Amino acid sequence: MRRTVLEEFPAGGPRGSRPAEEFARARRDEGTPAEVVMDLDSDVFLVVVPQQGTDPDPCS
Numbered sequence: 001m002r003r004t005v006l007e008e009f010p011a012g013g014p015r016g017s018r019p020a021e022e023f024a025r026a027r028r029d030e031g032t033p034a035e036v037v038m039d040l041d042s043d044v045f046l047v048v049v050p051q052q053g054t055d056p057d058p059c060s
Contacts, residue, residue: 003048006034011043020045 009020020036027034
């Protein structure tokens with residue numbers, strides 16, 4: 001599944017702070033199916049949504 005990145009947040013935020021989760025929740029409240037994933041290579045949290053489109057090729 002392809003995804004579009006809406007925003008990225010550093011993983012080393014202040015203790016108890018979850019800015020990526022808060023951002024994703026705000027998008028979901030607006031009707032956007034946002035979720036948070038971790039990019040281990042760059043050590044950031046990404047807020048992503050499934051890519052919308054009619055591309056029938058799942059490998060592209």
